[in-house]
Amino acid sequence: MAANGEVTTTNKKVVLRRYVTGYPTAEDMEVVATPGIPLRAPRGSTDAVVVKNLYLSCDPWMRGRMTRHDDGDAVPAADFVLGEALVNYTVGEVVDSTHPEFSAGDLVWGMNAWEEYTLVTKTEGLFKINHPELPLSYYTGVLGMTGLTAYAGLFEVGKPKGGESVFVSAAAGAVGQVVGQLAKIAGCYVVGSAGSDEKVNILKNEMGFDDAFNYKEEKDLDAALRRCLPGGIDVYFDNVGGTTLDAALLHMKLGGRVVICGMISQYNLPEHEGVHNLFCLIPKRIRMEGFSVMDYFHLYARFEKEMAGFIKEGNMSVIEDVVQGIEKAPDALIGLFSGRNVGKQLVAIA
């Protein structure tokens, strides 16, 4: 309790110590404790919400914000600020609010700082959780940003038709696992690539993928795609870029669509690898399109309802990789870039 009678607490947070080049390391981040943070929304405010974060989501896109960019570089979001908390999606509980639409006890998710308690004053990015009967952590993934990314990217950009073939890379990851299962629900033939035999087994045996391969064990991605998709690919959902994208281009069918969602294979390289097979776009009339989930939050209510239904009906398996404690958050994030996680990586902090 502070001197003025205000209820306060210490607030642990994950801060960026230095901008990153190459793969992020433990030295790039630090968990610090800030004392005396108020647990009540400022009196007199009308739009403030104090959120106690319960789960932190670890996502590859955070890597881009850990690099120091030049002005004018095309980046999805501004660089993180040194000494301040990292920012990404969290799931939490409202502990106090002066905002008319939020009350103490509400379960919420949204873009917050990587810390134990966040004072939110821009609530347009804060969503109430409408399915508390499902595991709360799902709102870091399948029911949150990464689920919506999969849903919007597949259906709004890739537009698969029943019977078409869909290939997804990083298929055991948070986005990929949802893409593949949504494509199965849509009646597609679905093949995924992942980085371990364990992940491949999960894809084939727990997530209903028609086929999958371990790209680290394939000498020739071209041959792997020919083997798994002899008729070619209608929709390639690309989470990795680089050599997998290059190989997939060779196997696209006439009128194929390449959904450019992420390029995790490239984020830690000093210069991105060259893609050599873009000529394929011409004879095959391929559309290749980048997107950002930020443009699709207007679909969230519909998505949440449909996805909750798929989960309850048993049509959507969810694999999470959960670590306990905010102290473990930097290491969990680092692990994403070597593919150490199996399924959606998240941190339980309370």
Next chain:
Amino acid sequence: MAANGEVTTTNKKVVLRRYVTGYPTAEDMEVVATPGIPLRAPRGSTDAVVVKNLYLSCDPWMRGRMTRHDDGDAVPAADFVLGEALVNYTVGEVVDSTHPEFSAGDLVWGMNAWEEYTLVTKTEGLFKINHPELPLSYYTGVLGMTGLTAYAGLFEVGKPKGGESVFVSAAAGAVGQVVGQLAKIAGCYVVGSAGSDEKVNILKNEMGFDDAFNYKEEKDLDAALRRCLPGGIDVYFDNVGGTTLDAALLHMKLGGRVVICGMISQYNLPEHEGVHNLFCLIPKRIRMEGFSVMDYFHLYARFEKEMAGFIKEGNMSVIEDVVQGIEKAPDALIGLFSGRNVGKQLVAIA
């Protein structure tokens, strides 16, 4: 005249002597004369047309058909056959016909062999010329396949809106010059790149481009694009691929479209260059799409009418590079790949 009283003639043709690797050379082709070709459509046929070719169109896409491909390679059209005539668009006059829709004296254009006389039995690719008041040679270019390529690629794939910025590479070429002028008609800000100061002058002073640069004189394409298009690019119409495509990606605006029409900078390389800046597709939500004019011939009648109007109204300048005589055809085709031609390259053969 043959022994049976049939009127015949010799028929000179440009044949492929060997499949090409790297840049095509004079030794790859040969002009040969075949004796005793009938000048009448076969009696008893009901769909045959004998065309006397007057102009041969030289186009970069022919290069792809001069390479020996493996089965299953993605190519826009089958490899040429050794010892047989090259195939591309020609403009000609019907000398005899058993087809009810064609009569001797009709002026036509379409995909024919590179020879003096062609017996056409698949007439769905043969178009009557509806504007004989315009130079006949225009049907190899601005009123023919390359004009339709520009029209369909720009309007159906690129979809520029008035006030948007359009960048076109190989802008003084057959497709590029039409793209740029159509974009001006559509109210866009138009910048072109070309390979000589002479071409740059033509773009700026004869074709109404807002700006243009000689890519061979620019040390840094990135800087050239920043200088000419400081606000960025809404539509990039790509005829060249490679480093120009890579640089353009850095300058695309949010929601930009990259129309992949051709990649002339790559056709003679043993392996295509890598494109490193595809990550830009994500933050900028770029759509990159390949197309083939073959999918747009249903628009031809509308296109021909509009384009003839633009030419007559003085809104469409046409620059042609015409060589005389079928013997010069191989050299004219070879010249395309060093950018020797200024404007649409064609061969007048009668």
